[in-house]
Amino acid sequence: MKIFSGVETEIPNYSCDTSGTLAAIVEGLPAEESIQISSIFRIYHYPQISFTSQNLLMSDTVKFPYFYRTVPSELHLSIGIVKLLKHFGWGWVGIIACYKDLRAVQILKEEIEQNGGCIEFIEIFNNEKFMPTDFSQFYKRIYTSSTSVIILYCSRDYIWKIFENRDYKYRTKKVWITIHERDFDSSYSVDRNLKNDTLAFTVTKKNIPNFSKFVREVNPILLPSDFYTLSWWKGLCDSQCLNSIRRSCNVNTSLTFLPHCNTKYLGSSYSVYNGVYALANALHDMIMSDLGNDTMWSGERRFLDYLPWKLHHYLKNVQFKNGLGEDVSFDENGDITIGYDIINIVYLPNGIQRHEIIGSYNPYAPPGQDFTIDEKVIVWESDFTETPPQSRCSPSCRPGYRKLTREGEPVCCYDCIPCAEGEVSNQTDSDTCWKCPEDQWPNQKRDACIPKVTTFLSYEEPLGIALTSISIFFFLSTAVILGIFINYQDTPIVRANNRDLSYILLVSLMLCFLCSLIFIGHPNKVTCILQQTSFGIIFAISLSSILSKTITVVMAFHATKPGSKLRKWMGSKVSVSIVLSCSFIQIVLCLAWLFNTPPFPYLNMHSETGTILIECNEGSVIAFYCVLGYLGFLAGISFIVAFLARNLPDSFNEAKYITFSMLVFCNVWISFIPTYLSTKGKYMVVVEIFAILASSAGLLGCIFIPKCYIILFKPERNSRKYLTKTTGGNI
Structure with a gap:
């Protein structure tokens, strides 16, 4: 009310000051008081410029339409703190806050959690009811916490009440992030045992050009003063003051050393400077814009009467360069467009206190340039086991x-x-x-x-070499047996077992052994087509030959009976016809397979861990099992017929050997199916090759080895006389 009245005695709704009209208020009150007086200033539309209050509530232009400030809002402070935490990887923190800062702390908490951080504890204490006896319990809570980073979110003197307490020892091995609103002292008392563990966010403070000279030379009598102001000026006369601001004056009384005499930036002088010059530039812009307007200049009193609400418009849009060449303006909320300096408070052993600017945060800077920090200039306390200290609830998870x-x-x-x-x-x-x-x-x-490692069954690996060797061995063995049969083609045992079918069977078995080699080596389009089709057709010929042999044995027995009509069906043409007709069906199945969905090379990336298997995809699983099923059908018919003919007279009986060979053949391929389905990778190919070799060797061994034994080692049994006996050896 004194401000509005213009005199010491408050007179509501009257202005008694004759020296000039009040244009605006520049104040440095605490946030609570600044909010209270703002409601009064709003009634009269007076702009209010604060150089201390960072309260985020005052950024609300609806509740505080005439409020401006030359310090950043606490909202930006919260974001700056989070960026500092992220930079050092501090994801596990504790927060200590004053009761009056709950809203700001809530925003800080949300920002930390949104950026992946966690809060171990939040301790709120009431500034007015906090008793000295509570400090011990308060510090024990901090000391027993697992976090290494404590955010102290309090204003002004409350921070120092905590730091200067006798239980300060509990700060060991903790990093403190604080809000530093005081000026920076240049020295400290060594016996306080202060530690280099504090990073402080502070409103940008700078020395104003020629301001130190002004402080040294100005006559305080010319300035408004009271007891505290006079004491401040007298304090500058102390010999302990910095030379840049020490005044030359005679003081008769002894002075108590004042803290501001040992500071670097003279309090909030930079923020006051910006506020005063912002107001001055707004006034200048308003006057210059109204020059020539006769209605506004018709009388001095009329102009002054409308000054406050008009000035508000120009303050909102003011832009100028201060004495340091910096651009100064207000944003849409009335906040000045500057940021924070990040300070490392360093306590040297000789009592010198340094304040190193290690970084900054300016929310108005371009993205990527808003936050800067230089870790090299930070001085960490020697108590820390690693620098920078780590603060995590759990150790970092390594890659993998x-x-x-x-x-x-x-x-x-x-x-x-x-x-x-x-x-x-x-x-x-x-x-x-x-x-x-x-x-x-x-x-x-x-x-x-x-x-992934590319793999397939190659000729160079041991398994490929072994299978190749076995295939060639059985191929040569079959060729030798074929040679023996050709050499002894006119002997009774060769003639009695249908010589032509034996040749066809031996040649087809030779091809069976060779076709297994197609499965070895790098699969390509040609080999994939040949693998299954050649295997299916050649085996069909082999099984057709065996079926034809079995049918021939049965027909030969019944043809010997008197008056039998089967005599005219005896001969090689019938046997060959059976082979051709049965093989033709398999050829048709294979051609249909090739024309519809032929096999193709395929990179199988899932069958075996860590490898790419180059294999032949069947194209159509149905066609593949139809080919196998037809072979099974031929083998089954041959087995049944041979089994039924096993007791025919021995002179014509080859059925016993065929029965046993079909038993081996069927067992191999019945075992093949589950084994093939349960095998992965190139071993599926190995299983199929083994089945081909085992079944072919079974046919060769069961049908032809006994005959070769008789031809080579029992020639006396290879005669017509021996075969015509009613009791003779098996053929």
Whole structure:
């Protein structure tokens, strides 16, 4: 009310000052008082410029339409603190706050959690009711916490009440992030045992050009003063003052050393300077814009009467360069467009106190340039086991691991588990692992994807060499047996067992052994087509020959009976016709397979861990099993017929050998199906080759080895006389 009245005695709704009209108020009151008087200034439309209040509520232009400030809003402070935490990887913090800062603390908490951080505790104390006896319990809570970073979100003197308490020893091995609103002292008392563990956010403070000279030379008598102001000026006469601001004056009384005499920036002088010059420039812009307007200049009193509400418009849009060449303006909320300096408070052993600017945060700077920090100039306390200190609820998860949040605990408290098979993580503290591309596989550490090893059954590997050797061995063995049969083609045992069918069977078995070699080596389009079709057709010829042999044995027995009509069906043409007709059906099946969905080379990336298997895809599984099914059908018919004819007279009986050979053949291929389906990778090819070789060798051994034994080692049994006996050897 004194401000509005213009005199010491308050007179509501009257202005008694004759020296001039009040244009605006520049104040440095605490936030609570600034909010209270703002409601009065709003009634009269007086602009209010604060150089101290950072209260975020006052950014509300609806409730505080005439409020401006030359310090940033606390909203920006919260974001700056979060950026500092992220830079050092401090994801586990504690917060100590004053009761009056609850709203700002809530915003800080939300910002920390949104950026992946967690808060171990929030301690709120009432500034007015906090008793000295509460400090011990308060510090024990801090000391027993697992976090290494404490955010102290309090204003002015409350911070120093905590730091200067006798329980200060509990600050050991904790980093403190504070709001530093005081000026910077240049010295400290060594016996206080202060530690280099504090990073402070402070409104940008700078020395104004020629301001120190003004302080030294100005006559305080010319300035408004009271007891405290006079004491401030007298304090500058002390010999301990810095030379830049020490005044030359005679003071008769002894002075108590005042803190402002040992400071670097003279309090909030920079913010006051910007506020005063913003107001001056707004007034200048208003006057210059109204020059020439006769209605406004018709009388001095009329102009002054409308000054406050008009000035508000120009303050909102004021832009100028201050004495340091910096651009000064207000944003849409009336906040000045400057940021914060980040200070490292360093206490040297000789009592010197330094304040190193290690970084800054300016929310109005372009993205990527808003936050800067220089870790090299930070001085850390020697108590820290590592620098910069770490503050995490759980140790970092190395690449190759992912985080698994513990149930019922904050997201920052987690266990590290290895990535699952086929997945990797190449970042520290990865929330998830991701699958490698199909042609790649995790390395041993599971922190990078590497190309999969390409594999197939090659001729160079031991298994390929073994199978190739076995195939060639049986091929040569069959060729030798064929040579023996040709050499002894006119002997009774060769003639009695249908010589032509034996030749066809032996040649087809030779091809069976050779066709297994097609399955070995790098698959390509040609070999994939030949693998299954050649195998199916050649085996069909072999089984057709065996079926024809079996039918021939039965027909030969019944043809010997008197008056039998089967005599005219005896001969090689009938036998060959059976072979051709049965083989033709298989050829038709294979051609239909090739024309519709032929086999093709395929890169199988899933059958075997960490490898790409080059294999032949059947194209149509149905066609593949139809070919196998037809072979099974031929083998089954041959087995049944041979089994029924096993007791025919021995002179014509080859059925026993065929029965046993079909039993071996069927057992091999019945075992093949489940084994093939349960095998992965190139071993599927090995299983199929083994089935081909085993079944072919079974036919060769069961049908032809006994005959070769008689031909070579029992020639006396290879005679017509021996075969015509009613009791003779098996053929």
